[in-house]
Amino acid sequence: DAHLKSTLFGHPIGLYILFFTEMWERFSYYGMRALLVLYMTTETLGDARGPGLGWTSQEALALYGWYTMLVYVMSIPGGMIADKLLGQKKAVLLGAVILCIGHGVLVFTETWAFYTGLGLVILGVGLLKPNISTMVGGLYPQGDIRRDKGFSIFYIGINTGSLLATLIIGFVVAQWGWHAGFGLAGIAMVLGLVVYLWGQKYLTHVGNLEVQDIKEEEESSYGTLFQNLLISKKQLTVTIALAILSLFGWYSLGWGYGLLFIFLTVIAALMMMIYKELDSQQDKDRFLVLLLSFIMVIIFWGAYEQAGGLMNLYADTKTDRMLLGMQVPTVMFQSLNAGFIIIFAAIVASYWAKRKLKGKEASSIFKMAIGIIIMGFGFLFMVFATMEFEKVGSSSMLWLVMAYLFHTIGELCISPVALSFITKLSPVKYASLMMGVYFAATGLGNKVAGILGESASELGEYAVFLGILVFTIIVGTLFLMLLKPLKRLTHGAEDNEK
Ligand code: GLN
DSSP: OHHHHOEETTEEHHHHHHHHHHHHHHHHHHHHHHHHHHHHHSOSSSOTTOOOOOOOHHHHHHHHHHHHHHHHHTHHHHHHHIIIIIHHHHHHHHHHHHHHHHHHHTTSOSHHHHHHHHHHHHHHHHHHHHHHHHHHHHTSOTTOTHHHHHHHHHHHHHHHHHHHHHHHHHHHHHHHOHHHHHHHHHHHHHHHHHHHHHGGGGOTTSSOOOHHHHHHHHHHSHHHHHHHHHHOHHHHHHHHHHHHHHHHHHHHHOHHHHHHHHHHHHHHHHHHHHHHHOOSHHHHHHHHHHHHHHHHHHHHHHHHTTTTTHHHHHHHHTEEOEETTEEOOGGGHHHHHHHHHHHHHHHHHHHHHHHHHTTOOOOHHHHHHHHHHHHHHHHHHHHHHHHHHHHHSSEEHHHHHHHHHHHHHHHHHHHHHHHHHHHHHSOGGGHHHHHHHHHHHHHHHHHHHHHHHHHHHHHOHHHHHHHHHHHHHHHHHHHHHTHHHHHHHTTTTTTTOO
């Protein structure tokens, strides 16, 4: 009907509904996230912003690491629920409602409210984030060249939310205290829910549970997947090997790593089951390419996410932040990334679209490999920064600005591109699950980033930054060398896009 045919700036109106829903969701997520560590480490007495939890920074960072990882890992069950039970559209709705409740609970000052609120946010993001991303893909027919650009526009929404939140929430907390800050996140999420409900008429054709899926249930549900595991000896062997590795990890490195290995085991088993379950060689090959590209995703975010950790500390303690006689607050550096995204997203997307139309190489794997290399180059500036610090005892802000610029351009080559790529390559019946696995991979990257960041206290920043620079460039180059075989395995999923 008419609602579905109308477009704005060449894209379906549904894109803008999802844009604003996700913008408010990310506002609440990044706003709350910005407060989290500060709130946990603030003393229980005598702070103008109200009592904090009085934790040590190590305790706070540990919870923060688990929280940011779990938020994305829950995208796997979130995706499964969409594929098998609700469809993406209802899963997003449920996620949004749970998020409103979760942020609402955080307004209360009791300890139970803190944990309950965090738990609900984890569940809510898990249901909303992967499924809203899959819905963006659903707006475009296969082979539609606008899809990549649609995801870039969507990505601008994400970062507008994050930029607004990080600029505003600090002031709100300074004025009215912590729980007002959490409340603001809650209000943002309510706005997101309102936009989503209002815009339903533009989304009638996407994110629905496929009717034939239910009929096929008998043959291809997750239930039979688990039976497959018992059938194949090869799979069982690999799973047992990984399980043993998990136990080993548990004993030698602590329960945190043990859990991480167990989690990896479960994912590996799940992926093997799905691979076996796919009926055509084309689906199998495409699935394999997706999994391989997730290696790039983990490495990318593992390096990139130094932003909030090591680079943040570097800005705080080793950078000369005087500008026009005033000290630039450390947190301002965290807004650079979102700002750069908003400026460069359209430019980068148009560049790739033009290249593609000219018939030059612009496949997703190519862009992702280039993205990793560009992001890696950003660390060259951090290496220069540490060298300057060694010489004169402080380093220029410009190094950080340049590093964030390269990180952002790299992010634009990999992150919206990967979202789009997943919606092109995933087998339809596992589309949401694969999006969930992607976000879980980014969550894993976050965890890797934390581990790398911690190692700097032993190895020094210079070694860590240089190591990341060299490693990411090698990985990117390797994927460029593998481009041809990998593209062959996609069976032309990106050819003839018009
Ligand atoms: N910054 C992006 C977002 O919030 C990417 C996050 C991710 O992929 N882990 O959507």
